[in-house]
Structure formats: structure tokens, C-alpha cells
Amino acid sequence: MFQAITRARMAFIRNTTKGIDFRVSQLNALYKCVDENADAFINALRNDFRKPPMETVIAELDFVKNDIKDQLMHIKEYMKPEYVSKSLAVMMDTAYIHKEPFGLALIIGAWNYPVQLTLCPLVGAIAAGNCAIIKPSEIADNTATTLAELIPRYLDNECYHVITGGPEATQELLKERFDYIFFTGSTQIGRLVNEAAAKHLTPITLELGGKSPLYIDDSVPNLEIACRRLLWGKLINAGQTCVAPDYVLCSPKVQKSLIESAQKIIKEFYGEDPKKSPDLCRIVNKRHFERITKLLNSGGKAVVGGQTDPSDNYIAPTILVDVSPNDPIMNEEIFGPILPIINVGSEDEAIDFIKKGEKPLSLYIFTNRQKTVDKFVNQTSSGEHCNQIYSSLH
Numbered sequence: 001m002f003q004a005i006t007r008a009r010m011a012f013i014r015n016t017t018k019g020i021d022f023r024v025s026q027l028n029a030l031y032k033c034v035d036e037n038a039d040a041f042i043n044a045l046r047n048d049f050r051k052p053p054m055e056t057v058i059a060e061l062d063f064v065k066n067d068i069k070d071q072l073m074h075i076k077e078y079m080k081p082e083y084v085s086k087s088l089a090v091m092m093d094t095a096y097i098h099k100e101p102f103g104l105a106l107i108i109g110a111w112n113y114p115v116q117l118t119l120c121p122l123v124g125a126i127a128a129g130n131c132a133i134i135k136p137s138e139i140a141d142n143t144a145t146t147l148a149e150l151i152p153r154y155l156d157n158e159c160y161h162v163i164t165g166g167p168e169a170t171q172e173l174l175k176e177r178f179d180y181i182f183f184t185g186s187t188q189i190g191r192l193v194n195e196a197a198a199k200h201l202t203p204i205t206l207e208l209g210g211k212s213p214l215y216i217d218d219s220v221p222n223l224e225i226a227c228r229r230l231l232w233g234k235l236i237n238a239g240q241t242c243v244a245p246d247y248v249l250c251s252p253k254v255q256k257s258l259i260e261s262a263q264k265i266i267k268e269f270y271g272e273d274p275k276k277s278p279d280l281c282r283i284v285n286k287r288h289f290e291r292i293t294k295l296l297n298s299g300g301k302a303v304v305g306g307q308t309d310p311s312d313n314y315i316a317p318t319i320l321v322d323v324s325p326n327d328p329i330m331n332e333e334i335f336g337p338i339l340p341i342i343n344v345g346s347e348d349e350a351i352d353f354i355k356k357g358e359k360p361l362s363l364y365i366f367t368n369r370q371k372t373v374d375k376f377v378n379q380t381s382s383g384e385h386c387n388q389i390y391s392s393l394h
């Protein structure tokens with residue numbers, strides 16, 4: 001571990017990664033690595049938590065490949081100096097921002113999209129001229145092993161190193177000094193990583209989780225289409241997606257239509273018995289299975305799904321009603337295929353509800369009224385807003 005850090009740091013000091021030719025060659029090599037080994041990644045992810053091949057291709061491999069293409073397309077522009085406006089005192093000078101790499105980056109990945117969450121930060125690190133230590137999540141261990149086998153076969157062996165292992169390995173790494181840390185994972189572990197980074201005053205990106213609400217109102221002309229989109233976002237990766245709609249806020253009338261549509265759509269997605277479907281992931285491990293089933297059994301009533309099977313870490317796509325805001329399921333990120341519905345009487349009530357919690361990572365507004373969208377945009381704060389205006393579609 002320490003040897004890898006020293007080698008990567010020395011490579012950076014020797015300026016190995018700074019030139020554009022090196023960066024482009026490494027980006028192309030990483031593209032080749034993902035492209036040529038699609039089957040290996042598909043198998044690893046299938047073994048980790050039965051991720052369907054189509055989801056691996058779309059949400060993992062293509063994601064990384066597109067990121068690489070985008071960086072290659074813009075790399076010259078990103079590396080150019082950025083000329084800035086000048087005050088009278090320096091009017092005769094040339095003033096510009098010179099772009100330089102940080103140095104040695106530590107990338108700590110999460111397990112839920114273990115290829116793209118580990119490799120996309122690497123793409124950025126390479127394009128910006130950094131060396132990197134890559135620490136995939138031990139929870140998706142087949143994918144971690146695949147990355148550890150493949151990366152050294154394609155990328156420069158001095159500049160980029162994959163280190164596998166559990167929390168202890170990450171903690172050992174975090175004792176070392178890095179020039180940048182990119183962490184994806186839970187808020188809880190994010191705090192530990194932030195503390196470790198602060199000791200060395202290391203700049204850091206924290207890509208964390210949280211509860212992402214979805215508000216839907218009765219102006220939506222075709223609730224079935226809205227429900228299909230909602231369920232796609234909720235059920236891809238069996239709900240183990242940081243930006244999955246975590247819960248729904250709507251009126252009792254909209255709730256009734258959503259439930260009717262959901263029963264039909266879930267059959268359409270996964271057949272009569274979702275457990276037999278090759279298109280539904282499993283919960284990643286026993287610990288998360290037990291955590292989610294505890295949430296499922298701690299309040300609310302399952303009106304769709306509700307079945308579980310511990311032998312297979314299976315949880316059926318489930319909709320819960322009669323959920324109280326104080327129920328445990330409303331007090332932590334669900335990260336599973338369970339969708340609680342909370343009834344609200346108005347959009348103002350929905351906004352108040354959202355503002356009482358932590359800022360959402362994503363906030364989804366399904367409505368046909370621009371005014372409603374504007375109200376949510378102006379009165380709430382979240383990592384991103386995804387607004388669906390339906391009038392243009394129907």
C-alpha cells in the first residue's frame with residue numbers, strides 16, 4: 001500500500017502525468033479496458049448482486065465510456081489558460097488562471113455502481129493530469145477484484161494503483177497524505193473521511209446519499225406514464241441508487257391512481273413474480289437486507305409487494321401507504337425497492353415537509369404547472385431538481 005503511494009507520488013514529481021499526450025493515451029487505454037472487458041464486468045456485477053447485464057451496460061460501462069469521450073473532446077480546452085478581466089492597476093499585465101493538477105488523488109468508491117463510481121472520478125483525475133490510488137468498495141468484491149486485475153494491464157503502473165480491502169484498508173490509506181480525495185458513499189463514512197482529510201488540509205469531494213423526495217400532483221394528465229418513470233427510477237438497481245426517488249408526496253387521490261398503475265407496471269417490468277425476473281437486482285448483502293426489511297416492518301402498510309426472501313436477499317418492489325413521518329423508514333435513506341407514500345394536502349405542505357429534512361440529493365417534481373415547478377425551485381434547495389412538465393408530451 002505504502003509502496004504504491006510512494007511510486008505514484010514519485011511519478012507525479014517526475015511530471016509523468018502532466019503532458020497532454022500522456023493524459024490522452026491513458027484515457028484511451030481506460031476506454032479500451034472497459035470496452036474489451038465488458039463480459040468480465042457483466043459477470044462480476046452479476047455475481048455481486050445479480051445486476052442485469054443491460055443495467056451494467058447502460059449504467060456502468062457506457063457511463064464510463066461516455067465520460068472518457070467527453071473528456072477527450074474537451075481536454076485541450078480544459079488545459080488552456082483562462083484569461084481574466086483586469087483592474088486598472090494591472091492593466092498592462094497579462095492575468096490568467098493556469099490549470100494544474102492537484103498531484104496524487106485518492107478515489108474511494110461505493111458498491112452500488114461499483115464500476116462507474118470508481119472509474120468516472122479516475123477519468124477526471126487522469127484528464128486533469130493527476131496520479132491516483134483507487135480504492136473500490138469491498139462490498140462489490142467481484143467487481144473490486146476485476147478492477148484490480150484489469151487496471152494494471154491497461155494503465156501506467158507507476159501512476160495508477162488499485163488497492164483492495166475493507167474499511168481497515170481505507171482507514172490505513174486515509175492516514176497518508178493525498179493531494180485530493182474523492183469519496184462516494186454514505187454520509188456516516190463521509191464524516192470520517194472528511195475528518196481524515198482535514199488533518200492534512202486535503203481538498204475533498206464528498207458524493208453522499210440522502211432521501212430524495214418525489215412530489216406529484218393531480219395536474220399530470222397521464223399518471224400511468226408518470227408512474228412508469230417513477231418506478232423505473234426507483235427500481236433500477238433494486239432501489240440501490242443514490243438519486244432514486246426515496247419517497248412520494250401526493251394527495252390521497254393521486255396515491256390511489258399511482259397504486260393502480262404501479263400494479264400493472266411492475267408486472268410489465270418483472271412479470272407475475274418479480275423474484276423470478278432476470279431484470280431485478282438483489283440487495284447487495286445480508287446486512288443491507290436486514291436493515292431494509294426492518295424498515296419495511298416498522299410502519300406503514302404494503303399495498304404492492306412486501307414479500308422478502310432472506311435466502312436470496314430478495315425484496316419485492318413494494319409500495320407502502322399509511323406511513324407516518326416519524327416511522328424509521330422516513331428517517332434514513334432507504335436504498336432498496338420500497339416506496340413509501342406520504343399524503344399532503346397541497347404543494348405548500350409538500351415544500352414544508354421537504355424543508356424539515358436534510359437537503360435532498362435530488363428532488364423530483366411531476367406536474368403540469370410551471371408555477372408549481374417555479375415554487376419548488378425557488379423555495380427548496382437540493383443537489384438537483386428534476387422537473388417533469390407533461391403538457392408538451394400529451
Ligand code: NAD
Binds near residue numbers: 135189210333
Ligand atoms: P459506505 O459509506 O458504506 O462505503 C463507501 C466506501 O467507504 C467503501 O469503499 C468502503 O470501503 C469505505 N468504508 C466503509 N466503512 C469505512 C470506515 N469505517 N472507514 C473508512 N472507510 C470505510 O457507502 P456504500 O454503502 O458503499 O454506498 C452507499 C451510499 O453511497 C449511499 O448512501 C448512497 O446514497 C451513496 N452514494 C452516493 C452517490 C453520489 O454520487 N452522491 C453515488 C452512489 C452512492
